[in-house]
Every structure is written in structure tokens, then in C-alpha cells.
Amino acid sequence: MKDVSFWTISKVVLNHSHPCCPDQVEMLKQHREISMFVCRTIETHEEARIRPSKTYQLFVAAAGSHRKLDFIEKDVRNYITREVRNIFEEDNAKEFGKYLERMKEKNQNFFFELNLEGDHYIKHAFWADARSRATFDYFGDVVSFDTTYNTNRYNLVLGSFVGVNHHGQSTFLGCTLMKNEDIQSFKWLFECWLCCIGGKALKGILTDQCASIQRAIELCMPTTIHRWCIWHIMKKIQSKLNGYKAHNEIKQEMRHVVWNSYRKEAFDRNWIDFLRKYGLGGNK
Structure with a gap:
């Protein structure tokens, strides 16, 4: 195999490109920021169970346009994941512990x-x-x-x-x-x-x-x-036996064997007959 240690540009297609937009440079990650006021608002909305998308749209409506904001919806979601929910989870864990202690004091x-x-x-x-x-x-x-x-x-x-x-x-x-x-x-x-x-x-x-x-x-x-x-076992009948031609009959008879065999001896006997009838002896 030929060793290629560098790239050679053979063709440039500009049809799907676009010119740089200096007026949108603030949308780059290093230029975006969330103010303290926005952080407190996000925390309040999260506590009230308001969806992040709804919170962002409220900021857009207040500013008049998303272009007038210094952040995007992803920043709101990231802040909730990184800061808000960790704080709430920590506080709620402590409150949960206090609740268990109170229940113990009552009884x-x-x-x-x-x-x-x-x-x-x-x-x-x-x-x-x-x-x-x-x-x-x-x-x-x-x-x-x-x-x-x-x-x-x-x-x-x-x-x-x-x-x-x-x-x-x-x-x-x-x-x-x-x-x-x-x-x-x-x-x-x-x-x-x-x-x-x-x-x-x-x-x-x-x-x-x-x-x-x-x-x-x-x-x-x-x-x-x-x-x-x-x-849990019976729930898997459909997926495990669906490949058999008579799978509907197999399912019904299997349910009958399982639910209507009231003694171990009766179940063992009915199960063996069931396997033989439908040729299921080789099915793991």
C-alpha cells in the first residue's frame, strides 16, 4: 500500500457553501454566555417543571428575536443538566433523608x-x-x-x-x-x-x-x-415461538398447561405431551 503522509486538494465545490457572516459571530460557542438573571430564571422554571424549550421561547419573546440573545436553546438545556438538576438532586436527597427520619420518629x-x-x-x-x-x-x-x-x-x-x-x-x-x-x-x-x-x-x-x-x-x-x-416468562411466548406455523395454537395450549396444571406431577405430564405434540423438544 502506498504511504500517503499528506493530502492533495484535487477539486473545490462551492455550491453548498456560504460566505462568512461576521454579524453572527456571537453564536459561536466561545462568544455565548448566560447572565446571572437568565440562570436564576432557568432555575425557577425548572423547579416549576416548565420545559426547557418553553423557557427558551420566553426569553426569545422578551428579547424580540433569538438573534438578540447571547445564548441558544442548547445552552439552556446544558445549564439545567450541569447545574440545576444536580443542585435539586442533592437538596432532594437530603430532604428525602429528613422525611424518612420524621417517619421513624412518628412510629x-x-x-x-x-x-x-x-x-x-x-x-x-x-x-x-x-x-x-x-x-x-x-x-x-x-x-x-x-x-x-x-x-x-x-x-x-x-x-x-x-x-x-x-x-x-x-x-x-x-x-x-x-x-x-x-x-x-x-x-x-x-x-x-x-x-x-x-x-x-x-x-x-x-x-x-x-x-x-x-x-x-x-x-x-x-x-x-x-x-x-x-x-415475565409468559410475556416472551410471542417472540420465542412466533417462528412456528401453529404458533397461535402453541400459545393457547402452553397457557393451558401452565395455568391449569395444579400439581407438579400433572404439569410434568402435560408439559411432556405438549412438547411432543408440537415437536418442540429441540427448542431451548
Whole structure:
């Protein structure tokens, strides 16, 4: 291959170019700036949940034209990301901690653990009120743990511990906020959960198919039977079996086998018959 250590200009096309505009030099990044008044206004609007685009348009309307401003809409968004939300997140983390303390003062059976990152931002949080802890004593033998929700403002994972009462109704047993979904985060959570319930190991726990959760359960609750949530499994039927010609029949019969086999022996027998009927023995 020929070694090329320099560029050679062979052709210049000016059709899609334009002359320099000295009157627009203030739009270059090094010439743009946001005044203290604008900063305070942006902060006020962000606290009032006014969209950044709306905030910028208000500045444009007040100035008479966007050309009369020393900044662009991107500068407003960058300021919110860089300054405002960090300040609010720090303040709100402190307020959240104070709120948990107040709840504890009102009722000593209120349980919480709060782990802040650099004493400013929420890294892990777990709490359960007195009613949830009392409910666990009656309906805490098998618990569902779900982390499929995510708070959009602070990008924290919201997790919940849920049991089923004697009326077949879901009952709330505890709640968590987490920055990360790694093994150490779940290990921290399950250790808090065990402390909350007096170290009593669960008979069973249902979760989604998350390797980090599975490993943390093995470390913290080795005697607890861990099973994947049936809702998450059944939700994947369409994507996993859609390639089969009789996928609609397969889906209906699979649901019948899963939901109407009330004993382990009946399920095993029905499942084997189901695999043979549709030739699914080789499907992982």
C-alpha cells in the first residue's frame, strides 16, 4: 500500500457553501454566555417543571428575536443538566433523608436504610412502614420482588416487595430505590430486607430473569427457593415461538398447561405431551 503522509486538494465545490457572516459571530460557542438573571430564571422554571424549550421561547419573546440573545436553546438545556438538576438532586436527597427520619420518629416500627453517594446523591434506599412489617408476619412466606420500573427524573430504579394476603390480593411489604442493578447493590438491599424482617429467611421469592438478583439471593438467602416470575416468562411466548406455523395454537395450549396444571406431577405430564405434540423438544 502506498504511504500517503499528506493530502492533495484535487477539486473545490462551492455550491453548498456560504460566505462568512461576521454579524453572527456571537453564536459561536466561545462568544455565548448566560447572565446571572437568565440562570436564576432557568432555575425557577425548572423547579416549576416548565420545559426547557418553553423557557427558551420566553426569553426569545422578551428579547424580540433569538438573534438578540447571547445564548441558544442548547445552552439552556446544558445549564439545567450541569447545574440545576444536580443542585435539586442533592437538596432532594437530603430532604428525602429528613422525611424518612420524621417517619421513624412518628412510629418506631418504621424501618429504613439510606446509602448516599458522596453524602449528596441517593445510591441505595430501602424502607418499610409498620403496617408492611406486620403484614409480612402473616403473608411473607413467598414474596415477589420487582424492579421493572425506573424513575425518569433521577434515573433511579424503583423496586418493590409484594406478598399475597388471604383474599388473594397483593399486599405491599417494602420499597427500594437503587442507582445500579449490580450484584453488590442487590446484596445491600437483601441484607437490609433481612434486617427489616428480623433475619427470617423467606420460603420463596419470585423475580424477573436477572443474573445479579439471582446471585445476590444465593449469597444472602441460600435456603430460599428462587423462581422466575411467571408473568415475565409468559410475556416472551410471542417472540420465542412466533417462528412456528401453529404458533397461535402453541400459545393457547402452553397457557393451558401452565395455568391449569395444579400439581407438579400433572404439569410434568402435560408439559411432556405438549412438547411432543408440537415437536418442540429441540427448542431451548
